[in-house]
Amino acid sequence: MKLSEYLENYNSVEEIYGYWPSFHDAEIKSVALNSYYKEEEGYTCPYMEFTVHCFEMTSSVKSNGYYELIKHNLITFRFEDIYDSELIGFDHQNAILSLEFEILPTNERGFTPILVEIDPANGLGGEFKAFSGKVTKVLPCDSKGHIISA
Template identity: 35%
Template sequence: MEGIGPIEGEEQLVAVFGYWPTFHDAEVLWLRLDRRSGGEASYGPTLEALVHAFEMTDEVGPDGYYGQRFHVLVHLQFREVVKLRLDGFNHQNALHGLDFTDLRDRQMERVKWAVRFNSAFGVDASFECFAVEVLSVVPCGNAGEAINAEPPASNLDRA
């Protein structure tokens, strides 16, 4: 069971998938930008995302499509976001993948991660940040609707 590094809450995803997923064919349901800091130890803006993720299987269904399992809503928070580039958010935001590059070897810079929402259709985003956190992982149906739980609310609901 493998994660990708020091990401707070990553064990929630590893518990579902057995590894850190690639987010291939996942869909970004919403994004939220907040210019306020992400807490007492943080000084920069935050970006939050709710992503419907799942695992593709090698089984082909009667409809001719590969099967899917482990459908979850993943609520991510990125703190101290810099160099944000965001484009194409629309009615469907499918990803080729969600890519993380560890930048901790840059000893003189505060940023620790380069993040890329690699678009298949819709949203395409890239940025650097100090910290990444998995806030929650909620089971959902094939269409991204929460099962036996409310999907994570935006911080707008908490303000």
């Protein structure tokens, strides 16, 4: 199984960038851990949502010596039925080296989990597993991660 088959609304990110980004130097802007009762299944479901400020680095160098960054977006992910979560280091800045997704083998009950790894450059890092995931929002933003209003 590929990530594009597992992660609902995967294409909403790929359509903007033309590829699935590595999220190198992206910044995690928010994280929420919560749970809700799934009436139809009869159990409490733990979930995590987090929003990442993502962009594309070009080969153009600006006058200040930094590469030009374009396609700034706030991408919100939601993962349900999370388990084995270990998160550390949330800080005022949560820059990451990468955001990795690995589809794990299907378990004996027929569920296929995903492993999400946050490789920190500064601030938040860690990993968790989940049984479902989706991109819930992709919102254009400025270089500081503030939503651009229409």
